[in-house]
Amino acid sequence: MEFESLNDDQLIARLQMSDARAITEIYRRYWKKLLAIAYNHIRDKDDAEEVVQTVFIKLWDKRNDIAIGQLPNYLATAVKYSVFSMIQKKNRKDEVGQFFVMNHQSQDYEEEKIYTIFLRQYIKGVVEELPDRCRLVFTYSREQGKTIPEIATTMNIAEKTVEAHLTKALRRIKHSLKAIGISVAIAISFYIFW
Incomplete structure (x- = not known):
């Protein structure tokens, strides 16, 4: 079966049947767009690539548990959530780190x-x-x-x-x-x- 010729709904169906070729085709179709979305928000190529990779890993891991309407919308939203999550975690780590640095400098x-x-x-x-x-x-x-x-x-x-x-x-x-x-x-x- 030529996966390039399948539409998104057919790919989703194949994905939910645990066909690894479906995730490969979804990745091939959408990774550049998703990378652009992630990069637009965080302006760091490595972090943007990590976000996109995380989205595809979660898509595969949760393939049987998720309901996907429009695949491009689902993926774009997943990237945005991952970006916000990454930003929050980084900010939180920075604040905690600053607290401990300052705490060691002054016990007052x-x-x-x-x-x-x-x-x-x-x-x-x-x-x-x-x-x-x-x-x-x-x-x-x-x-x-x-x-x-x-x-x-x-x-x-x-x-x-x-x-x-x-x-x-x-x-x-x-x-x-x-x-x-x-x-x-x-x-x-x-x-x-x-």
Whole structure:
């Protein structure tokens, strides 16, 4: 069978039958476009290549668990999620590293500053564990300051869906804070609750 002649829907069907030739053809068709999308966001070729590779690995690993409508849209969205995830992880590592460097230089940190840094890192960790779309909506809203209509337009989803994702994210964060004995009011008082 010539996989080059298959349309995307046929490739998806073959992919879900664990035919490795399907993932090879999908890669051949879309890797350049996906690399361009990733590079456009992170401006680093190595990181962009890593993002694209990760997307294809996840596509293969989850081939039986995912529902793909339009393959190009699915792949582009997966790249965007991976880019945001990579950026968040790098920022988080940088902040933690800076904290420890500064902590070794000066042991005179006030308890509130340490607590604030801990809470920020804890909440970032909770956000990283959110489902992809939920995390992306939360990131757009709280870190980039986008409005609900702007997020809906950017992600091509309904405003009610954006609201539902935000509600889910905030509930998860509140629940996680309560689980470790921190009230949301205390978190807000330390200016870390976005």
